Amino acid sequence: MGSMGSIGSMGSDAEARRLLAALRGIAEQETARLRDGTLPWTWWLERAARYGRYGFTNTLLIAAQWRAASDVRSYEAWRAAGRQVRKGEAGIRLITPDGRLRAVFDVAQTDGLPLQEQASEGGREQLHRIAARLGYQGDEDLADLAHQLAHVVRRGDRPDPPGLAGCRGLRRVEADSVAYLVLVHLGLDPPRLSFPPTAGWAGPEIGDRILATCRRLEHHDRSTDVMRAAHRFFRACLESSWGPDYLAERGFSRAVQRRWQIGYAPRSGQALHARLRSLGHSDDAIVSAGLARRRRSGALLDRFRDRVMFAIRAPDGAVAGFIGRLPDGAEGPKYLNSPDTEQFHKGELLYGLHETRDRLVRGARPVLVEGPLDAIAVNVAAARTHAAIATCGAAVTTAQIHALSQITDLDIAGLVIALDDDEAGRTGSLRAWHTLMDAQVRGPIGTVSFGPGQDPADLLRSQGRVAVREALRAEKELSHRVLDAAIERSGGALDTHEQRLSAVRAAVRIIASSAVPVDVARQVAHVSARTGVPPGTVTEALTETVSNIR
Template sequence: MDPLQLAHDFFRSRRRDSWVPGYLAGRGFPEHVQRRFELGYAPPHWRTVVELLRSRGLSDDRIVETGLVRRSRHGRLYDHFRDRVMFPIRDPYGRIAGFIGRTADDVGGPRYLNCPDTERFHKGALLYTLPTARPARPVLVEGPLDALAVRLTGVPAAAPCGTRLTAEQAAMLGDDVLVAMDGDPAGRRGAVQAWEHLASLPGRIGAVVLPAGRDPADLLRDGGLDAVRLALRAEIPLADLVTDAAIDRHHLRFVEGQIAAARAAAHVIARMRPDQVARQVARTAQRLGFAPADVTAYVVESLAGM
């Protein structure tokens, strides 16, 4: 008996009698989608999963090792997930490795909650992914609802488990990736940080710039699948965002700030693939009012210092 699979079956069985179906349907994920992607619900009680696993003969130590249950400072066991939509995370072998739980919108505390690291669940080594009938270029998003929204357009989607993208996760995505993070400063930072591990991939690494404060799940709720498809078609190179972020960290009103921005951008450009350099040199020169040759000189200077 796999206790994580047992818990997954239990969460799925509790979904229909909870607030989850109505909430998700209102976000654009009707009942058949919820069933298809095996979403569940963790009841609000403190010891439901504890008693479920005890009833199957698991020791308290083994129960805690699943990551589904925590031990209080007084030694009592309690459920880690309570009153949350449950998204199953699978390992490369297809086994349940852990879960992401999401609260309702009007509940305080952390919106998303992961399993703690366990023997099977390592959040930096797993992605929340959804099966697709055909191999295609994956879209990297921020959270599981965003992954669902993108997946409903027919393309693969993946979300980190509440952490920055790691090298191990990037290697799971393949050679070509589209990044579609939330359209707020934090989302843009996440896209730029993803570049650290995606830059070495040999394929096309693109990005979509979503409206401020909007994510793919918001677009689905307000505009349906057509709104998500339209956003995903507005692709630019992720390198554009990375270069712009280097420039935007400086005050551009004065010449000194413009020079500092050019040098910062050049330092980023110097680490890009050769086929990306010319575009970024031209964009930097245009933004700052420099001659492309001057920006190129800063790039050469950065290369010499590496």
């Protein structure tokens, strides 16, 4: 593997762009080799069985950078598993869904505790149980059964007749590929597959679709889902903790707590992993899921202790991670997220997106807030008009916007940014606006303030649901806040003609560079009112700026 730079040293923006371009070129080159038959499709399947969780393109990139890669994880995931990436090891570079760089490492680049095998029942029994849960009873060969289940999950089709007589072309390629990957995952011998010598269809579209079908199929085996088991445990522990009274005092009734499936992580640090062990989950699986970490002695310690727990779900509803909140006044970070794992990447998921999807589909206006209590507060107070989701931090990413756009048409519904009304929240709102512009969201983008130093949960607690609804009705255009920030940054006190013109030039650059159409007359009027510069002069500056950009 060539020197790609160590973790944490992505370099300047220009270097990152060059590296991204190089990686995309590598992926395109490897895809072309799959399409012309230089690399057989089975070559990709063999590697997808090892690290396909990172997606089609990244599977190619891992293989290109580290040919013998077998077990690939992030720096944080290796630490959680009790292993340390050796100093000086170069990261295997991947491309995230929002177009950024990410580093992972192969097990051969690490030292530490030996990895434990996941305790599991026979793969044959698991496959038949998945089939039963999908309502399909099949007695055929295991490879044929997995093939049929791929059709059931992928398209909702009725199973093909025995002998696969109804399966042709690309549908067969997909189903055979899914069957191969599922059988390998279950520890069963995969079938010997035959594909056309050239694969003009090879690429991210079919590759990622195959991987998504595998994930959906495997999620039907609920008894082996360590995250689901942890969520059940947390929910069972809530009633005997301080959590219900605390949440009720914040304005969240017992019914709301049940609806949002809130839980509690016991204080001891041993309770969760002991329960998961009793259900047959291995220590390695518990650690890999981000639910515990290894001490120096090798013993496990639960990651979440004495915290109210909120589940973050993947788009298909599976629990991907958790956010835990300490009681007021306790030492430590108020909120703690799951670490980066195979299932959980904070910058790609939104708390509450799965729970509010029905209302979003029906046209509720999406509201982006910071934390889980804020999301629940808005949903409790304004369920008829708004649907709140949380970023679990102030940074809004293009991957999160993309996930939201899969459920609601942002070009029609738009979006409300309602981050905390403090310096970090205001900065986050400005960054969110630029992210939305990059994503070319054309719907109305608003901003809401719940009062100095207050968030939606605070307002619900102090003044009730009506106050939250009134704050939402007082929505303002986020673009005006962005323009005001540019004016303040470039114009200073606006005492002189030069300061005012500098402020105007900064503001019109933002208007001119917007990726989507804006109400120019309203924006010009706003800049004129803020700077005291006549509208005609602002319009001239805007026209000149647009001409220069073109």
